[in-house]
Amino acid sequence: MATGDGSRPSDTGEDARVSRTRADVARAALEVLTTEGSDAVTHARVAEVAGYSKTTLYTHWPARVDLIAMAIESIGEMPHHDRTGVLRDDLIAELQVFRAGIVEMRLDRVLSAMAEWASEEQMARIRNRVNTDGQRQMYEMLGEIFDGPALDAAVSMLTGVVACPAMMYGNMPDDAVIEAAVDVVLNGHAHSKR
Amino acid sequence: MATGDGSRPSDTGEDARVSRTRADVARAALEVLTTEGSDAVTHARVAEVAGYSKTTLYTHWPARVDLIAMAIESIGEMPHHDRTGVLRDDLIAELQVFRAGIVEMRLDRVLSAMAEWASEEQMARIRNRVNTDGQRQMYEMLGEIFDGPALDAAVSMLTGVVACPAMMYGNMPDDAVIEAAVDVVLNGHAHSKR
Numbered sequence: 001m002a003t004g005d006g007s008r009p010s011d012t013g014e015d016a017r018v019s020r021t022r023a024d025v026a027r028a029a030l031e032v033l034t035t036e037g038s039d040a041v042t043h044a045r046v047a048e049v050a051g052y053s054k055t056t057l058y059t060h061w062p063a064r065v066d067l068i069a070m071a072i073e074s075i076g077e078m079p080h081h082d083r084t085g086v087l088r089d090d091l092i093a094e095l096q097v098f099r100a101g102i103v104e105m106r107l108d109r110v111l112s113a114m115a116e117w118a119s120e121e122q123m124a125r126i127r128n129r130v131n132t133d134g135q136r137q138m139y140e141m142l143g144e145i146f147d148g149p150a151l152d153a154a155v156s157m158l159t160g161v162v163a164c165p166a167m168m169y170g171n172m173p174d175d176a177v178i179e180a181a182v183d184v185v186l187n188g189h190a191h192s193k194r
Numbered sequence: 195m196a197t198g199d200g201s202r203p204s205d206t207g208e209d210a211r212v213s214r215t216r217a218d219v220a221r222a223a224l225e226v227l228t229t230e231g232s233d234a235v236t237h238a239r240v241a242e243v244a245g246y247s248k249t250t251l252y253t254h255w256p257a258r259v260d261l262i263a264m265a266i267e268s269i270g271e272m273p274h275h276d277r278t279g280v281l282r283d284d285l286i287a288e289l290q291v292f293r294a295g296i297v298e299m300r301l302d303r304v305l306s307a308m309a310e311w312a313s314e315e316q317m318a319r320i321r322n323r324v325n326t327d328g329q330r331q332m333y334e335m336l337g338e339i340f341d342g343p344a345l346d347a348a349v350s351m352l353t354g355v356v357a358c359p360a361m362m363y364g365n366m367p368d369d370a371v372i373e374a375a376v377d378v379v380l381n382g383h384a385h386s387k388r
Binding site: 037038039064108109111112113115116117118119124127128131135148149150152153154156157158159160161163164165167168169170173174176177178179180181183184185186187188189 | 233303311325329348352358362364367374
C-alpha cells in the first residue's frame with residue numbers, strides 16, 4: 001500500500017496492529033475496571049476479556065497501573081450538559097449528567113482508581129486532567145457569580161452533593177437533593193455580605 | 195491461672211494469643227493501607243510489617259479484603275470537634291478536624307479502600323458504619339437549620355468541600371475555602387424561600 005511519507009508498508013502495518021491492540025486492550029481494561037473494580041484489573045483478567053495473550057500485555061504494559069492508566073485515558077472527554085443559559089437549570093442539569101455518568105459509566109470507580117494510584121506520576125497527571133475536565137463547566141457556571149475561595153468552595157460543594165453519597169454509601173442523590181443543593185448555593189451567593 | 199468461669203487456663207492463653215495476633219496484624223494492615231495504599235495490602239507485606247508468618251495470616255484472614263476490613267475496623271471512632279454551641283465556629287472546626295484526619299490518618303485512603311471493596315458485604319457494612327459515624331456530627335449541627343433534602347444536600351456539600359479536593363487532586367482546602375463554604379451554606383439557609 002502506498003503511504004506517500006517514505007515509510008515502508010510493513011511499518012504502517014505494524015503501527016496499525018499496535019494501535020488496534022492498544023484500543024482493544026484499553027477497552028477491555030476499562031470494562032474490567034468499571035464492572036469489576038480496580039483490584040480486578042490484572043494482566044490475566046484483561047488478557048482474557050480482550051482476547052490477547054498475557055505475554056502481549058506484559059510486553060506493552062508491564063505493570064497493572066499501566067493498564068489502569070490506559071483504560072482511564074481512553075475515556076476521552078467527560079460528559080457535560082449543553083448550557084441553556086439559565087444558571088439554576090444548567091447547574092441542576094450538569095449535576096444530573098454527573099450522576100448519570102456514575103450510574104452508567106461507573107465514574108465512581110474511575111475516580112476511586114485514580115485516587116488509589118495517584119502516587120504514580122502517570123496517574124497523577126491523568127487524575128488532574130480528568131478531574132479538571134470534569135469540573136470545567138461547573139467552574140465556568142459558578143464563576144459567573146463567585147470568585148476566589150468562595151468559587152472553589154462552591155465547585156467542591158456541588159461536586160460533593162453527587163460524589164460524596166456515591167463514594168461513601170453507593171447511593172445517588174435524588175433530584176430533590178440536587179435541586180436543594182443548587183438553591184442553597186445560589187441563595188448563599190445572593191445574600192453573602194462579601 | 196484461675197479463671198473462675200470454668201474455662202481451662204490453656205483456652206484463656208489461646209484466646210489472648212489470638213487477640214494479640216489480631217491487634218498486631220490489624221495495626222500493621224492499617225499502617226500499610228494508609229502509608230502505601232490499598233494495593234500494597236498483601237499477606238506478604240502485612241506479614242512482613244507485623245512480624246508474623248504469611249501462613250498465620252492466611253489462616254485467620256484468607257483474602258486481602260479480610261485484612262483491609264480488619265484494618266479499617268480497628269480505627270474505631272472518627273475524630274470530631276468538641277462543640278462550643280456557636281454553629282458557624284463549630285461547622286468550620288468540624289471540617290478542619292476532617293481535613294486533619296486526611297492529612298494525619300490518611301482518611302482519604304480509608305475512604306478510597308472502602309469504596310473500592312464495597313461490593314464485598316463485610317466492607318459495605320464497615321463503609322456504612324464508618325461514614326455514618328464520620329458524618330454524624332455534621333448531621334446534628336446542620337439539622338438545627340435544615341431538614342429533608344436540603345439537610346442531606348448541606349451535609350454532602352460540606353463533606354465535599356474537604357473530600358473532593360482531597361480525593362480528586364490530593365490537595366487540602368485552606369481555611370479561606372472552608373470558611374467560604376460554611377458561609378454559603380449558612381447564608382443559603384437564612385434566605386431560602388422554603
